[in-house]
Amino acid sequence: MSAIVQVKSLSKSFGSLKAVQDLSFSVERSDIYGFLGQNGAGKSTTIRMLLTLIRPSGGEIELFGLNLKTHRREILQQVGAVIERPDLYKYLSGIENLSLFAKMNQVDFSRKRMMEQLELVGLADRAESRVKTYSQGMKQRLGIAVALVHDPQLIILDEPTNGLDPQGIADMRNLIMHLCHHMDKTVIVSSHLLSEIEQIATRMIIIDHGSKVVEGRVDELVDPAKTVVELETTDSEKTRNYLTSSPWQKVVTGFDEQKVLLQMHREQIPALNYDLVQQGIGVLSLQTKNSLENYFLHVTAGKQHVGTFAN
Amino acid sequence: MLALLQIELFKIFRRPRTYISFAAIAAMVLIVQVALKADGVSYLEFLMGGMKDSIEIPYKLVLNGYLVCFIILNLLLIHVPLLVALVAGDSIAGEANMGTLRLLLTRPVSRTRFMLIKFTACVIYTVMLLIWMALLSLVLSIWLFGTNDMIITRNDVVEQIQRSDILWRYIAAFAYAAVALTTVAALAFLLSIFAENSIGPIVSTISIVIVFTILSEMQIPIYDQTIKPFLFTSHMLAWKGFFYSKSNGEGEAIAGSIENLPAIMKSMSVLLTYIFLFVGSAVVIFNRKDILT
Numbered sequence: 001m002s003a004i005v006q007v008k009s010l011s012k013s014f015g016s017l018k019a020v021q022d023l024s025f026s027v028e029r030s031d032i033y034g035f036l037g038q039n040g041a042g043k044s045t046t047i048r049m050l051l052t053l054i055r056p057s058g059g060e061i062e063l064f065g066l067n068l069k070t071h072r073r074e075i076l077q078q079v080g081a082v083i084e085r086p087d088l089y090k091y092l093s094g095i096e097n098l099s100l101f102a103k104m105n106q107v108d109f110s111r112k113r114m115m116e117q118l119e120l121v122g123l124a125d126r127a128e129s130r131v132k133t134y135s136q137g138m139k140q141r142l143g144i145a146v147a148l149v150h151d152p153q154l155i156i157l158d159e160p161t162n163g164l165d166p167q168g169i170a171d172m173r174n175l176i177m178h179l180c181h182h183m184d185k186t187v188i189v190s191s192h193l194l195s196e197i198e199q200i201a202t203r204m205i206i207i208d209h210g211s212k213v214v215e216g217r218v219d220e221l222v223d224p225a226k227t228v229v230e231l232e233t234t235d236s237e238k239t240r241n242y243l244t245s246s247p248w249q250k251v252v253t254g255f256d257e258q259k260v261l262l263q264m265h266r267e268q269i270p271a272l273n274y275d276l277v278q279q280g281i282g283v284l285s286l287q288t289k290n291s292l293e294n295y296f297l298h299v300t301a302g303k304q305h306v307g308t309f310a311n
Numbered sequence: 312m313l314a315l316l317q318i319e320l321f322k323i324f325r326r327p328r329t330y331i332s333f334a335a336i337a338a339m340v341l342i343v344q345v346a347l348k349a350d351g352v353s354y355l356e357f358l359m360g361g362m363k364d365s366i367e368i369p370y371k372l373v374l375n376g377y378l379v380c381f382i383i384l385n386l387l388l389i390h391v392p393l394l395v396a397l398v399a400g401d402s403i404a405g406e407a408n409m410g411t412l413r414l415l416l417t418r419p420v421s422r423t424r425f426m427l428i429k430f431t432a433c434v435i436y437t438v439m440l441l442i443w444m445a446l447l448s449l450v451l452s453i454w455l456f457g458t459n460d461m462i463i464t465r466n467d468v469v470e471q472i473q474r475s476d477i478l479w480r481y482i483a484a485f486a487y488a489a490v491a492l493t494t495v496a497a498l499a500f501l502l503s504i505f506a507e508n509s510i511g512p513i514v515s516t517i518s519i520v521i522v523f524t525i526l527s528e529m530q531i532p533i534y535d536q537t538i539k540p541f542l543f544t545s546h547m548l549a550w551k552g553f554f555y556s557k558s559n560g561e562g563e564a565i566a567g568s569i570e571n572l573p574a575i576m577k578s579m580s581v582l583l584t585y586i587f588l589f590v591g592s593a594v595v596i597f598n599r600k601d602i603l604t
Contacts, residue, residue, distance in 0.1 A: 014601075051417045053602040076419040083417070087410025091326055100321070103314050104418045146414070 004029050004154055004186050005050065010059035012045055012210075019045045020210040023059070027154075027188055027203070032180050034201030034218065035190035038300060042210035043190045044084065047158045050188075051081055063154065077105065080152035084159055086143020090132035094123055094142050097131060098149055105150035114149075121145045121175065137168035144175060155179060157189045161196060169196065176200055198222065198292035208300045221295060228253075228289040229269060231260040234282035242279050248272065312428065315420065319432035323398060329436070332394035333443055336387070340447040343383050344455055347374065354382075358464065366469070368462075376453030377461040377477050381554065383448040388488055388548070392495035392520050394440065399433040399499035400512035403597070407604040408508040416602055426594045433496045438489050445485050463554055472556060476566040480553045487550040487579065494543050494582045495520060497589035504597045507604050520544060543585045546578035 005027035012020040020042040027033045037043045048054040050061060052072055061068040063075045088097045095114050102109035118124045121141040131139065140160060147155055157176070161169045177200055179185040191197055197204060198218065205215040214221060233239045236258055243252050243260060251264040264272070269286060276283050323329050347354060351374040359368060403426075406412035416422065461472045472480070498519060502512035523544035526534065539545045552575040556564035569575070 048413075048602065051413075053413055053416055055599070055601060073419045073421065076417060079417065081414075081417050083413050085410055087414065089322065089325075089409070089411060092322075096325075100318055101414070101418070103318055104415070104420065106314070 002029050003027065004031075004064060005033075005188070006062040006065075007046075007050075008060045008062075010046065010049060010061065011057050012042075012049060012054060013057045018210055020049070020056075020207075023207065023210065023212055025205045025212060025215050027186060029186055030180060030184060031186050031188075031203050032176060032201045033186070033188045034197035034204030035188055035207075036194065036197060036204055036296060037190075037207040039192070041207050041300075043207065044158055045210075046207070047081075047083065047156055047188070047190060050156060051079065051083070052076070053083075077150065078153045079156065080147030080150065080154070081156040082140070082143040082147050082158065082160055083156075084162065086139045086146075088131050088139065088142060088146065091130060093128050093130055094118060094134070094145075095127040097142065098145055101146045102149045107150045117145045117149055118142075120148070122171070136163040137165065137171070140164060140168065140172065141175075144172075148179075153186060155185050155187045157187065159191055160189060161191055161193050169193065172196075173200055194293045194296055206296060206299055213299045218292070222292050226263050227266045228294045229262045229264060229272075230285070230287045230289055231262060231272075232258055232284040232286075233260075233276065234284060236260075238279070239276070239281055242276070242281065246275070248275070312424070315424070315428045316431055316435075319428055320435060323432055323436055328401075329398060332397055332440055335394060336391070336440065336444050337447060339387055339390075340383055340444065340451070343386060344379065344452060347379055347382070348455060351379075359469075360467075372459050373462045374456060375459040375461070376449070376456040377458060377474070377481075378463075379452040379456050380449040380481065381461065381463060383452070384484070384488075384550075387444070387448075388491075388550070389524070391440065391444065391488075392492060392547075393517050395433075395437050395492050395496050396499040396513050396516040396520075398436050399496035400503050400516055401509035402429050402433055402500055403503040404506040404509040404512050405503075407506070407602075410604065412604060413602050422598045423594050426590075426597055430497070430500055430590050430593075433500055434493050437492045437496050441485055441489050441492065445481070449481055461554075465555065470556065470558075470564055472554065472564055473566055476556075476564075479567075483553045484550040487553065487575070490579055490582050490586075491547040491550065494547070494585050494589075497586045497593075498543075501589045501593040504593050504600065540581075543582055546581045549575050549578035552578075 003026040005025075007026070008024050010020055010023040011018070023042070023046060035043050035047070045054060049056050050063070050068070052068065064078060066075055068075055089100070092100070095111070095118065098114045098117060099109045102114065115124055115127060118127050121144050123138060123141055123145065126134065126138065131142065134142065140163070144157075144160070147157075160176075161172050164172060173196055176187055176189060180187055189197070189201070201218050203216065204218050204221065206213040231239070236255075239260060240255060243249060243262075248262070251262045251268075252260060253263050254261040262272070266288065269288070273283055273286060352370045355368070355370050355374060403412065406415060415425065458474055460474050461477050463470050463472070495516065499512055499516040502515050503509070506512050523542045527539055527542050527545040552571060553569060555570040556566075557568040557570050559565055
């Protein structure tokens with residue numbers, strides 16, 4: 001695997017505020033690279049530094065093996081981005097917006113090619129409509145089309161699911177996976193929707209207060225054998241007694257008044273449900289909690305939240 | 312470079328607000344023309360003041376297209392900078408406000424080139440606005456009022472410019488006005504990089520132009536040498552100099568002459584210096600700016 005993005009000791013200060021501190025990470029070819037962090041953790045600042053919108057205070061950024069500072073133009077020809085909101089010219093139509101950015105990138109902006117791009121994001125039938133008439137999801141998809149218009153190798157998406165409804169989020173997820181798996185693109189995606197990242201990312205980084213907390217393969221960092229399960233029953237006292245005196249006691253991580261928290265393999269859930277019913281305990285709910293979410297909360301300040309169950 | 316300029320012009324001329332300035336100029340010029348067509352003689356009598364008692368003035372001949380254009384330019388050229396600020400002030404701040412600035416700056420175009428293209432588009436808009444004004448105020452006035460020698464008054468002296476000696480003066484005056492308005496565009500362009508919506512730079516530019524114009528017009532001797540020569544507004548009306556001819560021994564205007572060309576060129580060089588300073592500063596500052604919008 002070759003690194004497409006190599007960030008070394010990157011830092012950025014705004015006055016006395018250190019937004020990013022000594023941050024290093026690498027993104028490899030064909031990765032879907034999840035960029036995670038709480039609000040204000042420094043995700044957007046880092047992404048903007050990758051796109052030369054913000055000047056770093058220190059450190060180095062290399063993309064495609066070239067220094068960003070000295071090879072900005074060559075590098076940006078290979079990068080497409082949607083940063084936060086997909087703001088485009090609302091008084092122009094979708095195809096006019098797309099043609100405009102294709103022209104800027106000095107690539108073929110023929111109508112045929114523009115329509116192909118719009119087809120890819122499902123907007124061909126609204127090509128002539130003004131962007132001000134688009135829904136948020138359509139704007140987001142047009143933003144992606146603009147990011148792809150010059151056929152870049154690397155696509156950077158900063159919060160691409162912001163403002164989207166569940167169908168829009170699913171469409172975006174499928175589109176990102178299509179880009180990576182069928183078009184051989186490398187994608188960096190930041191999102192606060194951890195379940196989305198968990199479903200699509202191959203590698204990820206978590207940053208907190210501008211510094212790296214952890215980086216690696218998602219399947220290695222988030223152990224599928226450690227799914228967190230939240231259990232609610234008709235008789236919490238009886239449940240507590242049974243679980244602490246049975247082989248299930250090994251997977252119990254905490255209790256509160258009504259609920260029990262367990263960490264176990266997903267495949268064990270039917271057996272747990274069966275055992276409880278056999279004991280005459282009615283199961284009101286058995287909810288798996290997102291494992292990346294738990295991991296994220298664990299390695300960031302949010303680990304306090306998990307601890308509320310762990311007495 | 313040309314493709315990028317086409318994109319900028321396409322964006323400017325696809326926005327409805329761009330045409331506000333063209334509509335405003337058309338309205339103002341037409342209002343003046345209609346008024347002069349209806350009762351131009353009274354207006355000329357007012358302009359001539361006490362002179363109308365000492366010389367006989369053939370008002371119908373004097374009130375021709377060339378003079379009407381001169382009157383319109385005198386009335387309007389002071390206000391056109393405000394219209395130029397509408398587009399130049401919106402140039403960068405408007406993109407920041409729409410959120411498109413960050414998208415544009417992630418394209419493989421250097422910020423210096425980006426800024427120079429943006430400014431060039433503002434200059435083209437300014438020149439087009441002036442051409443529009445020239446078409447309406449000169450061509451339409453000639454069509455409505457005909458042509459004849461042009462009479463202008465200066466320091467209670469009446470000067471007559473021959474009909475055949477006028478058109479080139481208008482071309483020169485409009486060219487000078489283009490430089491003057493470009494100075495205002497450059498100021499608005501500079502202020503535009505500091506704001507995230509276009510209201511701020513537009514209002515700031517208009518305010519600066521108004522304050523500087525007041526200072527330029529104030530008759531206070533101490534300001535004449537200390538402040539006025541350095542204000543760009545003091546040099547914006549130098550286009551009038553193209554209509555002041557040298558005179559021969561009999562007091563007649565010499566065709567093709569300009570009374571004080573060096574003064575006009577000096578004023579133009581001051582304006583060009585301001586344009587260079589404003590645009591140069593905008594490029595340098597913008598190159599160092601973090602885009603946080």
